[in-house]
Amino acid sequence: MPDLDNCTWALDSHAPAYFSTAFGRRPKVLELVRRFVSDFHDRVVLSAMPSRRRSSPRASQLSMAAHELLENALVYGGPDGGSHFSIAIDPDPEDPANRYLVCIKTRNRADSQQRAVVCQRLHALSEAEDPAAYYIELMTASARRPDGSGLGLARVRVEAQMDLSCVVDGDELEVVARARIPREPGGRG
Amino acid sequence: MSDSNPAIRSVATESLAAEGGAEGDLVEVRLRGSAELGSKATLDEFFSDVFAASQGRREVIVDLTQLEYMNSSSLKSLLSWIVRVRDLPEPQRHKIRLLSNPELHWQQRSLHSLVSMCGDVIEVEEREDRG
Numbered sequence: 001m002p003d004l005d006n007c008t009w010a011l012d013s014h015a016p017a018y019f020s021t022a023f024g025r026r027p028k029v030l031e032l033v034r035r036f037v038s039d040f041h042d043r044v045v046l047s048a049m050p051s052r053r054r055s056s057p058r059a060s061q062l063s064m065a066a067h068e069l070l071e072n073a074l075v076y077g078g079p080d081g082g083s084h085f086s087i088a089i090d091p092d093p094e095d096p097a098n099r100y101l102v103c104i105k106t107r108n109r110a111d112s113q114q115r116a117v118v119c120q121r122l123h124a125l126s127e128a129e130d131p132a133a134y135y136i137e138l139m140t141a142s143a144r145r146p147d148g149s150g151l152g153l154a155r156v157r158v159e160a161q162m163d164l165s166c167v168v169d170g171d172e173l174e175v176v177a178r179a180r181i182p183r184e185p186g187g188r189g
Numbered sequence: 190m191s192d193s194n195p196a197i198r199s200v201a202t203e204s205l206a207a208e209g210g211a212e213g214d215l216v217e218v219r220l221r222g223s224a225e226l227g228s229k230a231t232l233d234e235f236f237s238d239v240f241a242a243s244q245g246r247r248e249v250i251v252d253l254t255q256l257e258y259m260n261s262s263s264l265k266s267l268l269s270w271i272v273r274v275r276d277l278p279e280p281q282r283h284k285i286r287l288l289s290n291p292e293l294h295w296q297q298r299s300l301h302s303l304v305s306m307c308g309d310v311i312e313v314e315e316r317e318d319r320g
Contacts, residue, residue, distance in 0.1 A: 030225055034258065060294035068261055086223055137308050143232065143272040144267050148264035149229075159298040 017044040031168055033070055034063040034102035037087055037104075042091045045100060046184050062087075064100060065160040065177050068152040069106045072118075072175070077108030082106070092180055102179045104162070110173040119148070119174060122164050125157050132158050194245070197238040200231050204211040206233045214247035224263035225277075232263050236270035243274075246283050252315050254290040264299055271303065275310045285311040 019040060038055035042048040048056075055063065057122050066087065075084035084107040092099035110118070128134035135151075135158040142149050155173075158161050162177040197218065197278070199208040204225050209218030224232060244248050251267075253259075271285060280298055287303075289296040300313045 030260075031223060031258075054292045055294070061298075064258075064295050064298075067258070071260060074226070076228075132302075132305075136300065139265075139268055139302065139306050140272075143268045149262045151261040152266060155261050155264075159295075175191045181240065 001072040002026075018086065021082070022084045029074070030067050032041045033085060034067050037063040037066040040087060041089065047183065060180075061160040061162075064102070065156045066104055066161050068106060068156050068160075069175055069177060072152055073106040073108035076110050076114045088139075090091070092103055094180075097183075099180050099182055102162075102181055104177045107174040107176060108173055109171055111125075111171075115168050115173050118153070118166055118175065119168070121153050122166050122175075125154060125164060135159075194243075195238065195241045197206050197242045198235070200235050202228065202231055204228070204246075207232070209235075209239060209242070211242050211246060214242045214245075216246050216249040217252065219252040219255070220281065220311075223257045224259040224266075225287065226260065226262075229262040229266050232266035233269075236266060239302070240270060240273055243283055248284045248286060249274075250286045250288065252288045253290055253296060256290075257293065258294070259293060259299065266301075268303060268306070271307050271311060275307055282310065287313045288316045289310060289318070291315045305311070 017040070019036075022125075027132045033075070038059040040057055041059040045058070047057060066085070070083065070085050073085070077083045084105075086105045089099075090101050090103070092101040123136065125131060131154070135154045138151055138154050144149055153164060156177055157164055160177070160179070162179040165176050165178075167174040194211060199207040199210070200206070205220065205222040205228050207218065209216060211217075217238065218235075252295045255288065274282060274285060282285075287300055289300050304311060304313055311318070
């Protein structure tokens with residue numbers, strides 16, 4: 001994971017800030033990505049030097065989303081499969097003066113069962129009238145199930161407040177999380 | 190209070206430490222670090238110990254003030270223990286108090302979700318990091 005001070009991105013407020021990389025299956029990666037996403041947000045949106053102590057509330061939401069999506073990609077991508085991760089924070093095309101559009105993507109090889117499960121879960125989430133109530137339903141069911149939690153995507157939707165979609169491309173699965181966030185007073189631009 | 194309740198075994202992984210003990214009618218446990226990929230099995234065993242040690246006690250206090258992050262699998266482990274307690278017959282059921290750190294924003298959201306589901310047995314109390 002690169003040091004933020006050595007990353008380059010445009011400091012013009014109307015230019016995109018983008019970072020992309022690929023990982024093997026190493027649990028430590030998740031902590032690094034969480035920290036990176038938090039710092040990336042605070043640096044780009046708040047123009048704040050990253051704090052080693054605590055992240056901002058929004059940065060915490062984004063780093064949670066990044067963690068959950070990348071963990072899925074690492075787990076289901078298999079031991080040999082690389083997992084791709086990217087985050088972009090762009091001026092929102094619909095309201096560039098006041099908002100950013102954040103886009104987090106993961107991409108990994110996935111078998112047909114995993115592709116079907118993810119697409120089904122995202123469809124159910126998108127159809128839910130009240131995603132928070134649906135999340136509680138999932139938690140209730142998950143608590144009594146011995147195997148995997150099945151909560152990660154719903155957690156991203158509800159707790160990180162991001163919209164989710166997926167794209168199946170051959171044997172690869174791309175999951176995309178998007179959120180519109182306000183420009184902060186004193187931030188870039 | 191029976192002194193024959195089993196002990197809570199401390200656990201420590203590269204990213205996570207959990208420990209606890211009972212005194213009188215209270216059980217106190219503390220999680221520190223980060224509950225990440227691979228932590229679920231560790232936490233399942235830990236909360237199984239907590240469940241056994243808390244039989245007949247009045248309250249279990251779970252200190253999360255130094256828990257930097259908890260992934261969804263680990264959250265499920267915590268949730269499963271809470272539901273197990275809630276499923277106990279009323280006379281055997283104890284309260285669960287979660288101590289949260291307001292500076293760790295994930296806790297506000299995730300613990301709120303737990304309260305929405307199990308508010309009859311848990312309460313959340315904000316505390317500063319107790320170092």
